[in-house]
Amino acid sequence: MTSRPYTLLSCAVSIDGYLDDSSEQRLLLSNGADFDAVDEARAGCDAILVGANTVRRDDPRLVIRDPARRADRVARGLPPDPLKATVTTGGDLDPGSRFFTVGESEKLVYSPSPPTHLDGVATVVPAGDLRAVLADLAGRGVRRLMVEGGATILAALLADGLADELRLAIAPRFVGDPAAPRFNGCPGRTPVLAGVTDLDGVAVLRYLLSQAAVDRHWLEAAIDEARRCPPSRAAFSVGAVIVDAAGREISRGYSRESDPVVHAEESALAKVDPADPRLAGATIYSSLEPCSVRRSRPASCAALIRAAGIPRVVYAWREPVLFVDGEGAEELDVAGVEVVQVPDLEPAARAVNAHLL
Ligand SMILES: NC(=O)C1=CN([C@@H]2O[C@H](COP(=O)(O)OP(=O)(O)OC[C@H]3O[C@@H](n4cnc5c(N)ncnc54)[C@H](OP(=O)(O)O)[C@@H]3O)[C@@H](O)[C@H]2O)C=CC1
Numbered sequence: 001m002t003s004r005p006y007t008l009l010s011c012a013v014s015i016d017g018y019l020d021d022s023s024e025q026r027l028l029l030s031n032g033a034d035f036d037a038v039d040e041a042r043a044g045c046d047a048i049l050v051g052a053n054t055v056r057r058d059d060p061r062l063v064i065r066d067p068a069r070r071a072d073r074v075a076r077g078l079p080p081d082p083l084k085a086t087v088t089t090g091g092d093l094d095p096g097s098r099f100f101t102v103g104e105s106e107k108l109v110y111s112p113s114p115p116t117h118l119d120g121v122a123t124v125v126p127a128g129d130l131r132a133v134l135a136d137l138a139g140r141g142v143r144r145l146m147v148e149g150g151a152t153i154l155a156a157l158l159a160d161g162l163a164d165e166l167r168l169a170i171a172p173r174f175v176g177d178p179a180a181p182r183f184n185g186c187p188g189r190t191p192v193l194a195g196v197t198d199l200d201g202v203a204v205l206r207y208l209l210s211q212a213a214v215d216r217h218w219l220e221a222a223i224d225e226a227r228r229c230p231p232s233r234a235a236f237s238v239g240a241v242i243v244d245a246a247g248r249e250i251s252r253g254y255s256r257e258s259d260p261v262v263h264a265e266e267s268a269l270a271k272v273d274p275a276d277p278r279l280a281g282a283t284i285y286s287s288l289e290p291c292s293v294r295r296s297r298p299a300s301c302a303a304l305i306r307a308a309g310i311p312r313v314v315y316a317w318r319e320p321v322l323f324v325d326g327e328g329a330e331e332l333d334v335a336g337v338e339v340v341q342v343p344d345l346e347p348a349a350r351a352v353n354a355h356l357l
């Protein structure tokens with residue numbers, strides 16, 4: 001069972017790391033293109049969380065602006081806007097603020113001592129810490145959560161290791177105001193940079209913060225690789241990517257890439273020097289469970305992975321009994337390899353093979 005949603009932190013900072021200035025007026029650091037990209041990110045989430053001070057200071061709406069994105073959500077069976085949530089200890093929230101009055105989505109207020117003056121405008125939930133807040137959201141069906149600040153809530157989630165991904169927009173300006181809130185993190189796991197985009201001068205950095213986020217990112221890359229396979233009625237279309245311990249790609253491959261029977265893992269492994277020291281800390285991502293039986297080759301992919309000394313395998317789709325009854329996951333597990341399935345990505349890995357199913 002999921003103990004918390006996949007949690008995406010999102011904020012905009014100045015070049016010198018400020019989230020705002022210390023004036024009364026809300027500082028807009030994003031430009032139009034970035035706000036539109038934030039709108040897109042919101043549309044992909046089930047809920048948006050902000051700290052109570054952001055509700056008080058910014059009076060945010062936290063709804064999706066683009067009518068096409070709202071319509072698309074409705075077509076997917078979702079409410080037009082994500083659920084809104086905030087956390088407060090003191091309970092000082094104005095029921096007339098836009099958090100409560102704008103949009104039809106459900107509003108949740110988490111507090112260790114629930115305030116009563118919000119009855120009728122929000123569901124007030126007793127919760128003492130952020131881990132409990134995220135667990136409650138997961139229990140309500142929130143699978144993907146976007147946290148849009150402010151400084152305190154972002155820092156707390158980072159400190160507790162409760163964040164999976166960071167979307168950091170850096171605006172081309174300096175604030176230089178020591179009294180203003182800054183974006184603060186804490187030492188820990190090194191974030192993995194997964195993307196850099198220039199949105200009309202605002203640099204948007206995408207960082208992966210958790211192992212789950214890194215696994216999802218590279219497994220999606222493996223599934224993309226599977227889309228390159230020449231189609232066959234007699235074999236699966238599979239993609240594989242080998243990634244080092246720091247989250248950097250070593251090699252990738254796909255089925256039938258170099259000859260009519262080569263497998264994805266085999267193709268990715270063939271591009272690496274067997275003496276490459278990175279293999280000892282690497283993970284191989286494969287859209288399909290590595291095979292344990294082969295008719296057209298002497299060694300299965302599970303055997304090749306073991307021989308390469310790769311200690312970790314992440315895959316999306318358990319091999320269905322179609323061509324052979326594979327037991328690659330069990331074989332690798334028994335051999336001491338860590339084997340992880342990400343079932344969320346199974347539909348995407350299957351979809352590439354729809355012609356076989
Ligand atoms: N540039 C950007 O992208 C963004 C900038 N901002 C800026 O950030 C600033 C606000 O940040 P900040 O002042 O740090 O406030 P936050 O928005 O992070 O809210 C902090 C408040 O959240 C509540 N809270 C925090 N942790 C918990 C917990 N574990 N349990 C219960 N309640 C909790 C408390 O509320 P209470 O006081 O009610 O007890 C606390 O005071 C504003 O200036 C805003 O403009 C905000 C979002 C994005």
Ligand SMILES: Nc1c(N[C@@H]2O[C@H](COP(=O)(O)O)[C@@H](O)[C@H]2O)[nH]c(=O)[nH]c1=O
Nearest residue numbers: 012027028029030058060061062063148
């Ligand atoms: N200032 C700032 C952000 N602020 C965030 O956006 C919220 C406002 O939401 P809405 O009222 O729906 O537009 C605000 O409360 C805060 O969480 N976000 C950004 O991407 N860039 C910015 O420069």
